[in-house]
Amino acid sequence: MRQRVESGRWQEGDKISTIEELETEFGVARVTIRQAIEMLRNEGLLDAQQGRGTFVSGRPRNRHWLNLANDFESMVDSVRNNVLKRVYVEENADPPRLAAHEGRPAASYAFLRSVQYNEDEPFSVVNLHLARNLYLKDRKRFTHTAALTKIMEMDDITLAHAHQVVTIGVADPETAELLKIGLGEPTADCRLVLVDSNDIAVYVANIHYHRSCFALRSDLLEKSKKRTKA
Known part of the structure; x- marks a missing residue:
């Protein structure tokens, strides 16, 4: 139903199908x-009028404003000014599961779960395993700002790899509650693993983005243009 509003299939001011019709259709x-x-009413997208029906009353906010970076510098810049609400910190956590190409585990990890906000609305949940030796260098900073920017300011760490995988997922109960969305709604899921020069996975993040804010934009001919000029 939200997709129908976003796509314009249901225009602002339109009367939508009856509850009985939607029940049969879905x-x-x-x-x-x-x-x-009721959920879409709370979001300001629908307005139920007694005796008249339900009408489209608005458009989704902040639609696809976040462009997921496809290079590391852009990734760091994109999180530099994020507003974080820390939800949970575990200073001695079990190590994350790592794929064969994601390096070796650190001696120990801290686990940090945070919710990132844009204009007072939650847009992503970050589940981060951070090498504990890095976390202990600045506990306060890591629990109030994006860990990625802090790591980039450290002179004693050299990164060799930044592995990123983006998939489409669905909101589990915890993610749905933190992002204020429905259980099972689509999310854009990003896994980012930073591996240092010693092949240690120092940063392992699984990020769940609210679907309404997310887009992946790129110029597929950009490399071709450079090759042509050369």
């Missing part, structure tokens, strides 16, 4: 349709 219980309408 093949779900009537209570589910009512819950969905």
Whole structure:
């Protein structure tokens, strides 16, 4: 239903299908349709009017404002001014699972879960395993600002790899609650692993982005243009 508003299939001012019609179309219980309408009312997208029906009353906020970086410098810049709300910190955490190409585990890790905000609205949940020796250098800074920018300011660490994988996922109960979205709604999931010059995975982050803020933009001909000029 939100996608229909975003895509313009349901225009602002349009009267949407009845609850009975939506129940039949989506093949779900009537209570589910009512819950969905109430959720979209709270977001300012729908307005239920007694005796008249339900109408589209607005457009999604901050639609696709975040462009996920495809180079490391842009990634660092994109998080530099993020507003974080720290949710959970565990100073002695179990190590993260690492793929074969993601380096070797550090001796120990701290685990930090945070929610990042844009204009007072949550847009991502970050689950971060950070090498504990790095975390202990500046506990306060790591629990109040984006860890990525702090790491880049450290003179005694050299990064050899920054592995990033982007997939489409769905919100589990915890992510849904933190992002204020429905359970099972689509999310853009990013895994970022920083490996130092000793092949140690010092930063292992799994980030869940609110689908309405996320986009991946690139010029697919950019490399071709450079090759042509050469």
